[in-house]
Amino acid sequence: MGAKAALLLVRVWALAALLLLAGCGRPATERVDPTDYDAFFLWAGVKPPKALAKAKTVYLLDGEVRANDNARLVPLRPGTPNGSKVSLWLTVRAERLDWQEGVYRRIFVDLARWDAAGNRLIGLQIDFDSNTRGLANYAAFLADLRRRLPARYRLSVTGLMDWSAQGDPAALGKLAGTVDEVVIQTYQGRHTIPGYESYMTSLARLPLPYRVALVExxxxxAPKTLAADPEFKGYVVFLLPAQPPTASRN
Known part of the structure; x- marks a missing residue:
């Protein structure tokens, strides 16, 4: 074996050893178990699981502003939460942002009703999938909402992972001056988005407190750098409705 070939072989062995060591030190991928967490999204039609008994924070879906109607909030939760001792956020799912005045009135009535029932109501959360290019317009909508919202309520929004990676710093700065937190979604439907790890490294660009939303x-x-970020405030688990049993085949 020539000197060059021997040197190449040594480099290959060294690289293989480094990769092996890196793999040994890499934390294992796990499935999200709600019993390991204390903050949850609870959507309509989802039966509260046992894990909710130890919840400290719950984002509770109240209603939707649908794409075909900007004049009303479609209620999705029968009745009013009754004196819950967890920290509650009233969540509104929005498919459009050009709301008519009746939508705002209904939301504020619901906030007051939930508050009067003795709940520990923190504030309002807007769940709207604003694309990254539309962040400036979304920030303007939220600034208007913040002006309308009674000062005793905080304002939260859900966000996409791409916001921190590709978002305009000026638009992100406007969000920071308006909302109290952003909850970054790492999933679509029932599944974690592939390649989420690469987005996690850019979360330090978010100039405001944030949580990371995981799907049950x-x-x-978990990236090692996440816990060290002073703006990271923990996780929220999106609880799923039970899937119907699969029909057996004879």
């Missing part, structure tokens, strides 16, 4: 049963490997 989804894959998750």
């Amino acid at each position: 049963g989804g894959e998750w490997r």
